[in-house]
Amino acid sequence: MVRYILERLVYMFITLLLIATLTFFLMKLLPGTPLSAADKLSEEQQAIVLEKYGLNDPVPVQYFNYITGLFQGDLGLSFQFDNREVSTILLERMGPSMTLGAQALLFGTIIGMLLGLIAAIYHNGFLDYGSTFIAVVGKSIPSFVFAGILQFYLGVQWGLFPVALWEGWEYTVLPTIALAIFPIAIAARYMRTEMLEVLGSDFITTARAKGVNRFGVVFKHGLRNALIPLVTIIGPLAVSLMTGTLVIENIFSVPGIGEQFVKSINTNDYPIIMGTTLFFSFLFILIILIIDLLYGLIDPRIRLTEGD
Amino acid sequence: MENLLEVNNLHVSFDTYGGEVKAVRGVDFSVKKGETLAIVGESGSGKSVTTKALMGLIPQPPGRIKEGEILFEGKDLTKMKDKELANIRGKDIAMIFQDPMTSLNPTMKVGNQIMEGLIKHQKKSKSEARERALELLKLVGIPNPEQRIKQYPHQFSGGMRQRVVIAIALACNPKLLLADEPTTALDVTIQAQILEVMKDIQKEMDSGIVFITHDLGVVANVADRVAVMYAGKIVEIGKVDDIFYNPKHPYTWGLLGSMPSLESTEDELYAIPGSPPDLLNPPKGDAFAPRSDHAMKIDFEQEPPMFKVSDDHYAATWLLHEHAPHTEPPKSVQDRMKGMARERSEGDKV
Numbered sequence: 001m002v003r004y005i006l007e008r009l010v011y012m013f014i015t016l017l018l019i020a021t022l023t024f025f026l027m028k029l030l031p032g033t034p035l036s037a038a039d040k041l042s043e044e045q046q047a048i049v050l051e052k053y054g055l056n057d058p059v060p061v062q063y064f065n066y067i068t069g070l071f072q073g074d075l076g077l078s079f080q081f082d083n084r085e086v087s088t089i090l091l092e093r094m095g096p097s098m099t100l101g102a103q104a105l106l107f108g109t110i111i112g113m114l115l116g117l118i119a120a121i122y123h124n125g126f127l128d129y130g131s132t133f134i135a136v137v138g139k140s141i142p143s144f145v146f147a148g149i150l151q152f153y154l155g156v157q158w159g160l161f162p163v164a165l166w167e168g169w170e171y172t173v174l175p176t177i178a179l180a181i182f183p184i185a186i187a188a189r190y191m192r193t194e195m196l197e198v199l200g201s202d203f204i205t206t207a208r209a210k211g212v213n214r215f216g217v218v219f220k221h222g223l224r225n226a227l228i229p230l231v232t233i234i235g236p237l238a239v240s241l242m243t244g245t246l247v248i249e250n251i252f253s254v255p256g257i258g259e260q261f262v263k264s265i266n267t268n269d270y271p272i273i274m275g276t277t278l279f280f281s282f283l284f285i286l287i288i289l290i291i292d293l294l295y296g297l298i299d300p301r302i303r304l305t306e307g308d
Numbered sequence: 309m310e311n312l313l314e315v316n317n318l319h320v321s322f323d324t325y326g327g328e329v330k331a332v333r334g335v336d337f338s339v340k341k342g343e344t345l346a347i348v349g350e351s352g353s354g355k356s357v358t359t360k361a362l363m364g365l366i367p368q369p370p371g372r373i374k375e376g377e378i379l380f381e382g383k384d385l386t387k388m389k390d391k392e393l394a395n396i397r398g399k400d401i402a403m404i405f406q407d408p409m410t411s412l413n414p415t416m417k418v419g420n421q422i423m424e425g426l427i428k429h430q431k432k433s434k435s436e437a438r439e440r441a442l443e444l445l446k447l448v449g450i451p452n453p454e455q456r457i458k459q460y461p462h463q464f465s466g467g468m469r470q471r472v473v474i475a476i477a478l479a480c481n482p483k484l485l486l487a488d489e490p491t492t493a494l495d496v497t498i499q500a501q502i503l504e505v506m507k508d509i510q511k512e513m514d515s516g517i518v519f520i521t522h523d524l525g526v527v528a529n530v531a532d533r534v535a536v537m538y539a540g541k542i543v544e545i546g547k548v549d550d551i552f553y554n555p556k557h558p559y560t561w562g563l564l565g566s567m568p569s570l571e572s573t574e575d576e577l578y579a580i581p582g583s584p585p586d587l588l589n590p591p592k593g594d595a596f597a598p599r600s601d602h603a604m605k606i607d608f609e610q611e612p613p614m615f616k617v618s619d620d621h622y623a624a625t626w627l628l629h630e631h632a633p634h635t636e637p638p639k640s641v642q643d644r645m646k647g648m649a650r651e652r653s654e655g656d657k658v
Contacts, residue, residue: 202410209363209405210425210476211398213391220424224415299415300460 005289012285017067019281020274024066027273028059034079034268053079066274075278076271080264086275089260094279096166097249097256101242103176108183109234115184116191121218123196131188138185147178147251164253175252179245183237187230194226201225227298235291239284311338311379312516313362313484318376320354320361323369329587331357333540334376339484339516346519346527346548348563349537352584355520356406358537359486362518363403364393380484399429402482406489408469412461418472419457425479444475448505467498474502478509485510485517491526503530524567528552528648533620536560539585539595546621553645555637556615556623558600565641578640594625602627602635 033055035046050056054065069076075086112135119131154174155163161173198204199222207221249256257276264272296303320332332354339345347355360366362378364385378385380401385393405411413421422444423437432440438457445453448471461469470490477485487506491499507530510517519530527534527548534551536544536559544557555561562580582599585591591598597607606626615628627635636642 202405202407203413205365206403206405206411206421206473206476207413207424208365209397209403210479211394211396211428212424213394221413221416225413301414301462 005293008289008292012282012289015285016278016281020067020070020278021063023274023277024063025059027270028062030265030268032268034270070278075275078264078272079269080267080272086271089272090257090275090279093255093257093260096254097258098242100172100175100179100248100254100256101238103172104179105183105234105238105241107176108180109187109230111180112184112187113191113230115188116193117195117218117223119188119192120195120199120222121214123199128192132192135185135188135192138181139189141181142247143178143181143245144247144251146181147175147248150174150178151251164251166254171252175248175254178252179241179248183234183241186233186237190230190233191226194229195222198222198226224298228295231291231294231298235287236284238287239280242283243280310340312341312343312381313339313518314377314379315358315362316377316379318358318361318378319374320357320366320371321374322371324588327588330590331371331540331587332361333587333590335537335540335542337535337542337545339518341483341516342510342514343533344510344517344519344531346521346531346534347537348521348524348527348534350522350584352587353537354540355522355537356488359403359488359518359520362486363397363401364388364390365403395429398425398482399480400482401484401486402477402480404474404477404485404487404490407493408466408473409493411473412469414461416460417457418459418461418464422457422472422476422479425476429480440479441475444479445472447478447509448472448475449501450475467494467502470494470498470502471505474505478513481513481515483515485515486520487517488520489522490519492521492523499526506530524552524563536563539590540587541595541624543596543625544621544623546617546623550618550621552648554617554621555641555645556617556621556628557596557625558602558627559596560623561637561641562599564644565638567644569644569647601638604632 033046033050034053035041035049041049047056054062057065066076075090077083078086078089081089115131115134119128122128151163151174154160162171163174165171195218199218204217204221207217212220243257243261245256246258246262248254249258260272261276263269264276315335315337318332318335319330322329322331335354335358337345337347347358349355357366357371361373362380362385366373373386376386380396385396388396412418419438419441422441423432423434426432426437426440427434430437441457442453445456450456450468450471456464461472464472470493474490485506490506491502494502503526506517509515517530519527521527531548533545533547535542536551536557538559544551544555544560546554551560552564555564559580562578565578566580568577580599585595585598591608592611593609594600594603594607594612597603600607604626610626612624612626612629614622614624616622617628626632637645
């Protein structure tokens, strides 16, 4: 097991290096320079700035310098933020995004799974249609619509939670709910479909023949067998939630990474683009590893045998 | 002796988009303590639906018990609520399922699957239940139970899994055991072992067994009495010897005739022509008539009642009516019967 994880970490490192290389060269294909017209610099001044950041070197040299820095743990300095370290900016900006994402993921999958389970248990009944309706609404209506509704009712009309900004836990409530709508819908749909399929299998009949009651059948025998597909889609979902969403962060004025990332691309802020991409990739690969380990925990047939 | 199980006029239907499928159309039989009743018939004859109905395991909807009663120790199971039934299931009536590959929960340790019923029905503590589970694994002939109890189903072979399925069914010493083709998915050597295990256990616990199969060879081996089902009805019922050496219904003749035999001199194995009727619109008269070589005019018009052949032997065919022409089973079936009788007497000598 330990060996397996170590092996995966080595692959992870190679993957990250490949992603860094690819992103670096793709980024260099972006039109324009980090210097915006608004800076009103003379050509000489521009040349000095470009020289200072090493942007006049041939691209392979720049690449080599960047990777060398990377190995020393140096992500470089941002162009647009007064020479601040990329790592500091990332840490600062990732905090709110990851908090929101993790909360939305946790809340969303738990609520969604419950909805899906209820739908499966009361198959073709009123509760099933109700929960399917919620799932369809959650999947088809974009999150900014919910965000507006939440802000208006829970924030303005009833004054339960702050409408926007980022000054404490209560500020996370509304954006978390708005973000969670999508995972709720997804989890509910997957849970319902899988559970219905599992409930139709032979071993469920065996369990019923043993005298296990309806809830015992669903929770003790069904749940674990219905989880694998859900866990599979939760990986990418987790990444997309935790890496920040431009729309939700804008609506709730959350100082997250989503907005920052888009801005850095528009301004050719190379170190920020690289840093953010690498961090997102790292997160993604890490979550995939965690999910692979979770598979084994859920389903003994996927578990690694000793010696592997 | 009093009947452990008595099924009277049982009708089970499934409501589909096409209409009502009458899977079981009025079935009567009974099982005594320590007795094995085999129910035979081809696929779709209603064997499995009948046993599932006994356990209250028919999915509702689309299925429903339309009519009739299932008396277990005098109490009608069809009138019980699901909660009451859950207390009987696994405790007094247990079921052995057909396919060992899919009948066990793949994500649960084998031991826990056996212990589950014990903890629920006999209020045993976990360690007591574990002791009993070990005993059961030994009983069904699984080596190294101490180690096996901690394993998952995928670590067992098919035959071993079927033993686990049997161990689960036997856990609470059920009074009635329903075995739905318990050996169909296994190869012949394992089949014999499993049948031995079941017989031993029956002797020990004096339980009644309903044994569903389409393998007449197995029937001869395990059953005391046999019910032959066709198109949702029992067409002939009697002691094993009655069914094998004095069959009366043309369908039973067909079944016996299509049994492979070592002595057969014919090139081709006999098969009953045609296919079973659509139970969405069951035929009027004798459902087997269109496939029977011995069908008479009345077979297409009126349903035959159960004619009494002897005290334990009944058959639903107009051939037994006093005005019917005397009809003998086809020669191939007669040869087969003689062959079986000879095999048996030779077997007794050995």
